[in-house]
Amino acid sequence: MTFPTRVCSFGLLWKEGKLGVIQLESIHWPDHFHLIGGGVEFGETPMQALIREWEEEVAIKVLKATPFTNISALFDRKGVPGSPFHTVGMVYTIEEYELLPNSKSERELVWKSPKELQEAPCFPILDSLLCDLSL
Numbered sequence: 486m487t488f489p490t491r492v493c494s495f496g497l498l499w500k501e502g503k504l505g506v507i508q509l510e511s512i513h514w515p516d517h518f519h520l521i522g523g524g525v526e527f528g529e530t531p532m533q534a535l536i537r538e539w540e541e542e543v544a545i546k547v548l549k550a551t552p553f554t555n556i557s558a559l560f561d562r563k564g565v566p567g568s569p570f571h572t573v574g575m576v577y578t579i580e581e582y583e584l585l586p587n588s589k590s591e592r593e594l595v596w597k598s599p600k601e602l603q604e605a606p607c608f609p610i611l612d613s614l615l616c617d618l619s620l
Contacts, residue, residue, distance in 0.1 A: 493574040494534040495522030495610070496550060498582065503596035507542060509608065518597060519608040522574070531575040539582075544590035549581035556617060558609040572610055 497520070498505040506518045521542050525534040532550065539545045553576045561569035597605070603615055 489570045491570055491572045492525045492531075493523055493572055493610070494525055494531040494538065495520040495556075495574050495576045496535050496539055496547060496579045497553060497576060498545075498579040500596055503598050504602065505543070505594050506597055506602070506611070507592040508595060509592075514606075514608055517606045517608050518595075518602060518611060520574075520576075520611050520614065521594070532577070535575075535577055539579075540585060540588065542591050543594040544585040544588040545594070546583050546585055547579055547581075548583060550577035550579045552576075553578045554614075554618070556610060556613045558613040560609055574610055576614065 505521060507521055509515070509517050509519050511517070521539055522535060523538045523542070525531055529537070535550060536547045539547050556574045556576055558572050558574075559569055560572060599615065602611065607615070
């Protein structure tokens with residue numbers, strides 16, 4: 486049996502030892518923290534996806550980002566069509582950015598330390614990053 490694979494692009498933005506993340510209000514992942522980013526659309530590069538996702542989700546324009554690592558996680562939303570699925574993500578470190586003052590973001594950017602995230606419910610891809618990198 487095969488399951489779908491989703492290619493994604495995520496960004497790490499650090500401030501005073503804390504990582505910028507979003508908190509999901511999903512029926513399947515209530516109050517879980519998630520990396521900022523998402524799916525690479527057809528014809529888009531991972532960097533283009535990163536820039537688009539950050540603008541949509543938190544109204545931040547990524548000006549400079551460098552590749553950091555790749556991560557992988559399995560998602561199983563039991564009983565939901567298209568589940569389980571596999572996510573493979575390219576992770577970038579965001580080095581330069583600007584706030585988009587007149588844009589409305591989909592979610593609020595929150596700052597969490599690696600320790601806080603290890604003790605909180607996290608989306609599988611963020612759990613994978615925390616485990617792989619011993620953050």
